[in-house]
Amino acid sequence: MNLDELALQIQNMRKHVALLQRQSEQEKTQEDIELVTALLKEVYLALEKLQRANEDLQQHNEELSNTQQSLIAERQRYQELFEEVPDAYFVTDTKGLIQEANSAATTLLNISKSGLLGKLLEIYLLEKEIIAFHLKLNHLRDHAEIPDWKMQEWEVNLRPHNRTPIIAAVKVVAIRNQQGKLVGLRWILRDISESKRTQGKLQWAEQAMRQALAKEREFSELKSRLLTITSHEFRTPLATIYSSAELLEYYRHLWSDERQQTHLRRIQTSVMHMTQLLNDVLLLSQDETSKLEFNPTPLNLVEFCRDLLEELEQSDRSQHAIAFSSKCQCTPANLDAKLLRQILSNLLSNCLKYSPIGSTVKFSVTTANDQAIFQTQDSGIGIPPSDIEHIFEPFHRASNADNIPGMGLGMSIVKQAVDLHGGEIFVESAIGAGTTFTVILPFSTNLHI
Template sequence: MANVKILIVEDERIVAKGIEKSLKKLDYIVIGSVASGEEAVRKAAETQPDLILMDVRLRGNLDGIEAAEQIRANFDIPVIYLTAYADENTLQRAKLTEPFGYIVKPFDERDLHAAIEVALRRRLSEVAIRVALQKEKELSELKSRFWSMVAHEFRNPMTSILSSAQLLERHNRELPEERRREYLYVIQRSVEAMDQLLNDVLALGKAEGGRLEFRPAPLDLESFCWGLIEELQFTTSSDHHIVFVSQGQCVDVCLDANLLRHILSNLLSNAIKYSPRGGNVYLELSCPNEEAVFQVRDTGIGIPPADQLHMFEAFHRAENVGRIPGTGLGLTMVQKCLELHRGQISVNSELGAGTVFTVKLPLNRDLLVANQPLSH
């Protein structure tokens, strides 16, 4: 293995020189040679070698096994023992330090090389297993937290539905028409919230599971944006107006319409949701430098600086949203779609003054050329 750094711990100078010569011949990097256990611990801390060749019998108060125990506990550096003493007591003491090898002197260069390579391979395997276990643990914790949050988010609208339904059942006859309409409206909005949450969770699960695909195709961006705006104006409050401005030049582009719909609909819906009634929400489109640039701007409540650091995390909602409904999954989905599209997003927000999200997506014009039919 290239660039492997090895520390030699050997109190016999001639033997140490011979080991150093063999290691250099085998293309290993010798970062030092020390003669005592105390020096071994100090040198290991300073240089952080990939492997230590440790003689069992050493000068000083620490023998090789005691030094190896300290090094393993403090620095987690693998050790191979080199010793002329193979008695049972020494072997048992050495085993407790979990060494990566044990070579009995005298040994030849091939034995040394084989022991080092086996130790290094074992080390790589252990590191890989440790990383995999840590990732599995983090994923398990994330899944647990995710479903806990999903259950919590479902509980709120379900409670509203149950309470409203019970009130209608018990007091329907004496309730005035206006109050009955209020309860029915609460039920309707709660069902819509649950439906939105379910859709968001399914979409995010699809993205996390690698089932959300990037399928770019020829797209008329202006027509796409007008169509999306018409849909949003129909499904959201009529108190808001979406102003669309296009700089033109967005022809012959190749984007994934499904991913783009997720990105823009989430950003525009948030802009509407967190803007004052009667206000405008702006969508601007331009295509400079072989990329589509979308800006979604509002004059709403803004995002606190501390929340901007976590706004793409699942279920995270800014501290100033109050009772404005939302799942906290929209921006997470936006990020997943951007990753597949190899796009970028930035935000500029000021409390009480509004927010601007800027999205940049590569136009993939080369895919258009590649997919054009051959002329005859």
């Protein structure tokens, strides 16, 4: 029975009560009339309450209908907003099972909405990130009951259906019921692959610029130090040359041949020293401008080493003894002759320079397993432990070598030449007991003949 039928029935009941009241007044005694009248009043009041209840129910039904219409409208507006969100929007349970997904989510993962619903979000992650994702999810569940729990953010690598992986920024918020208990999660995912690539390029460019600026500053400092040290180092041999030449000019007719030869040897030694300085500076500048080349050729190492030793012994004027030994195979060694000369001449020159006059310098060369092993050993002043780690840096000189001429370029050049060969260099030293250098150079297969 609907509300209109109930109202019509109440009206009919009122008519019947009124008729019954009139009939009772004509046929009954006064007591009966009063009794019936009281009964009819109660029925009438009951009918009035029923009428008011009917009106209240009708008003409540109207309000309920309006509420239902409002809820439908709100649900429609929510669905429209849900679909209009430009980022991928997911609603999941606490385990990450997808319950809702918007159009952007289907586009991001390249799969239909029906293919998404009921699936775990983790299956669209790269396999290597699933464990980390579980840890994140457990952390969310463990801390979501905290009242001030805030939105969580991180980045993941997603694997869309039939597409290349992408990088996505993730934002997660909790869904709670009226009692504050966690019942689900809202996820927003945004593809940031392109921005990451752009950021990576910018970072690379910024890093390259910083490296270029640092290299420029280093090169500027190097040139300044080179100018200062070179001018200082050239001053002594130039003064020696000038002094000996001037003395020879004015007094050679008064001197014996032996005394004249002494000054001529001073001039020759000073010229050789300046030539070595110039060679070191030239080689260093070539490396700084990336012009230092590696050109290996077949070499007879024993002959090469003997020729080099002959030159060094002449410049040393037999002040030291050089003990040379070799264990070389008959096959030529494929090494760069120019760079090898720089390595050995600098090492042996240092042995002679830092060893006491009359001492013996040991030099050996061995070939095995397509590599050459060179070793120099002296009994000189040695290198302090604090300086060993810096000896291959340009312009660095050991703290106990202040009174011995030098620019601090020789060992830097040795290291560069060894590196160009793809080799290794090792040093052992003790103060007052001498120094041993071992150089290992692999034979090159890239020959320039």
